Amino acid sequence: MNMKKFILIVITFSYLFIQTLYAQGEIKLNQIGFYPDSPKIAVVPGDMGGEFQVIDVETGETVYVSALHAPKSWEFSGEQVSLADFSDLTMPGRYRVIHETAGSSYEFEISDEIFRELSKASIKAYYFNRASTELKEEHAGIWARPMGHPDNVVYIHESAASTERPEGTVISSPKGWYDAGDYNKYAVNSGISTYTLMAAYEHFPEYYKQLSLNIPESENGKPDILDEIRWNLDWLLTAQDPHDGGVYHKVTTKNFAGVVMPHETTADRYAVMKSTSGTLNFAAVMAVAYRIYDSYDPIFAAKAIAAAKRAWDWAVQNPEQYYIQPPDIQTGAYGDRNLSDEFDWAAAELYITTREAKYWNARNFHEINVGIPSWSYVRPLAWVSLAHHRDKLTAASDIDLIEQRIIEQGDELLEEVQRSAYGITMGRYERDFVWGSNGVIGNHSLMLLQAYRVTGDETYLNAARANLDYILGRNATGYSFVTGFGSKPPMFPHHRQSAADGNVDPVPGFVVGGPQPGQQDGCEYPSDLPATTFLDHWCSYSTNEVAINWNAPLVYLIGALEFYSSP
Ligand SMILES: [Ca+2]
Ligand SMILES: [Ca+2]
Ligand SMILES: [Ca+2]
Numbered sequence: 001m002n003m004k005k006f007i008l009i010v011i012t013f014s015y016l017f018i019q020t021l022y023a024q025g026e027i028k029l030n031q032i033g034f035y036p037d038s039p040k041i042a043v044v045p046g047d048m049g050g051e052f053q054v055i056d057v058e059t060g061e062t063v064y065v066s067a068l069h070a071p072k073s074w075e076f077s078g079e080q081v082s083l084a085d086f087s088d089l090t091m092p093g094r095y096r097v098i099h100e101t102a103g104s105s106y107e108f109e110i111s112d113e114i115f116r117e118l119s120k121a122s123i124k125a126y127y128f129n130r131a132s133t134e135l136k137e138e139h140a141g142i143w144a145r146p147m148g149h150p151d152n153v154v155y156i157h158e159s160a161a162s163t164e165r166p167e168g169t170v171i172s173s174p175k176g177w178y179d180a181g182d183y184n185k186y187a188v189n190s191g192i193s194t195y196t197l198m199a200a201y202e203h204f205p206e207y208y209k210q211l212s213l214n215i216p217e218s219e220n221g222k223p224d225i226l227d228e229i230r231w232n233l234d235w236l237l238t239a240q241d242p243h244d245g246g247v248y249h250k251v252t253t254k255n256f257a258g259v260v261m262p263h264e265t266t267a268d269r270y271a272v273m274k275s276t277s278g279t280l281n282f283a284a285v286m287a288v289a290y291r292i293y294d295s296y297d298p299i300f301a302a303k304a305i306a307a308a309k310r311a312w313d314w315a316v317q318n319p320e321q322y323y324i325q326p327p328d329i330q331t332g333a334y335g336d337r338n339l340s341d342e343f344d345w346a347a348a349e350l351y352i353t354t355r356e357a358k359y360w361n362a363r364n365f366h367e368i369n370v371g372i373p374s375w376s377y378v379r380p381l382a383w384v385s386l387a388h389h390r391d392k393l394t395a396a397s398d399i400d401l402i403e404q405r406i407i408e409q410g411d412e413l414l415e416e417v418q419r420s421a422y423g424i425t426m427g428r429y430e431r432d433f434v435w436g437s438n439g440v441i442g443n444h445s446l447m448l449l450q451a452y453r454v455t456g457d458e459t460y461l462n463a464a465r466a467n468l469d470y471i472l473g474r475n476a477t478g479y480s481f482v483t484g485f486g487s488k489p490p491m492f493p494h495h496r497q498s499a500a501d502g503n504v505d506p507v508p509g510f511v512v513g514g515p516q517p518g519q520q521d522g523c524e525y526p527s528d529l530p531a532t533t534f535l536d537h538w539c540s541y542s543t544n545e546v547a548i549n550w551n552a553p554l555v556y557l558i559g560a561l562e563f564y565s566s567p
Pocket of ligand 3: 497498499500501502503504505506
């Protein structure tokens with residue numbers, strides 16, 4: 001036996017020894033890894049104390065040893081945990097964290113561009129959810145599928161009937177993204193989702209201009225993220241009634257489809273009720289679209305801003321047309337009885353784009369706070385856009401106010417990071433562990449990143465990085481919550497295509513809803529606690545569904561980290 005072979009065998013054995021001695025995944029960390037210069041934290045369960053080691057998995061050598069932090073308890077998972085901080089380890093490579101009593105983490109990597117593939121996949125998830133098109137193998141690989149929902153025949157529902165478009169009128173409303181695990185299209189949830197992707201581009205255009213997603217538009221010379229967003233904007237434009245500017249709340253079947261592929265559903269599709277909430281979301285998004293698309297497609301951009309103004313005018317005329325689910329429609333309602341935040345957001349975007357003081361003056365920005373964005377609470381998005389454009393606004397606005405609001409929100413979130421046993425923001429607000437909790441932490445991160453952008457203080461950036469660590473494995477469930485990424489990703493998301501396609505691996509790049517104690521689906525859960533009530537099962541639509549509004553802040557977060565961490 002030559003020496004080389006001998007060494008290889010020794011390495012293999014020591015590696016296998018490490019693998020068998022320590023249960024993998026007991027120590028929780030980001031299962032993809034870390035940038036060389038970013039903080040690196042693992043969470044060790046229990047209160048055993050002592051030292052932890054970082055092992056190079058190729059050589060089997062211990063490359064870092066340090067003491068665990070003092071244990072803290074985390075009420076959301078009913079655990080005591082200690083943080084293991086190995087931020088000083090900056091050498092690129094593949095590693096594992098071990099502790100002699102607690103066990104081992106999964107393997108992870110330290111590298112530049114560590115989240116580049118995840119960044120692409122999180123955007124490409126939208127491509128996989130495109131309505132009205134075939135997904136070809138050259139773009140979709142094993143997830144190729146025939147076209148579903150052409151939506152060139154959509155009936156005006158009784159609730160949406162008008163003089164010009166009586167009940168049963170046929171309109172064409174193709175394209176758009178399927179909202180979630182289901183196959184319907186909702187103006188309200190499209191609002192925050194499409195906005196957040198556009199904000200990612202608006203804030204980091206240099207990063208996205210070079211990011212190729214291998215989608216059908218990859219060779220057209222325009223940024224692929226803009227091509228992907230456009231697929232939904234094209235649909236959204238068709239959801240506006242050209243006769244009055246009001247926007248249909250949704251394009252939907254009457255009931256949810258079974259567990260079938262898109263092309264296997266044939267139920268009629270309806271445009272349902274114009275709503276103030278849908279119309280204001282539309283106004284905000286189309287106002288942003290003008291800014292994003294004007295240099296690539298000025299004709300489209302002009303159409304978008306004109307549509308935004310008409311939508312705003314309709315909403316001002318119809319300020320309380322709250323969505324009411326008609327008795328024969330069973331799909332998602334996205335009902336919202338407080339539209340002051342939608343008015344604030346649409347006003348802010350129209351003001352930024354048009355520079356007309358009347359939009360700023362339509363609302364009282366000095367009297368409103370920030371908060372965390374969600375589909376029903378979009379006021380923070382106004383502050384995000386105002387902060388990005390603050391140096392170019394007219395005298396009508398107030399730069400100091402905008403910066404102050406963003407920093408206050410960032411500081412509120414940092415307080416929780418310092419208190420938290422897991423070193424993250426989850427738990428700051430009573431409703432953090434709610435349906436779509438992974439969207440919540442994504443939106444916490446979005447707001448932290450705005451505070452970083454305003455101040456340059458890396459404490460905010462590092463808190464956002466910690467939140468991504470949570471999504472990718474540094475959490476009490478031990479899962480990486482993104483399909484296709486990490487050592488223990490969800491395999492059975494509540495996503496009809498993934499469940500019906502015959503592939504073992506689910507469609508990649510989707511973050512699942514995440515833990516929350518509601519158990520609205522009646523599945524059998526291993527826990528009742530907020531941070532551990534999670535089930536990787538089709539049954540669990542309350543913790544394991546996917547949705548366009550949960551992926552969007554993840555896209556933003558990863559893109560921002562890749563942008564700021566470029567060497
Ligand atoms: Ca392109
Ligand atoms: Ca609202
Ligand atoms: Ca499958």
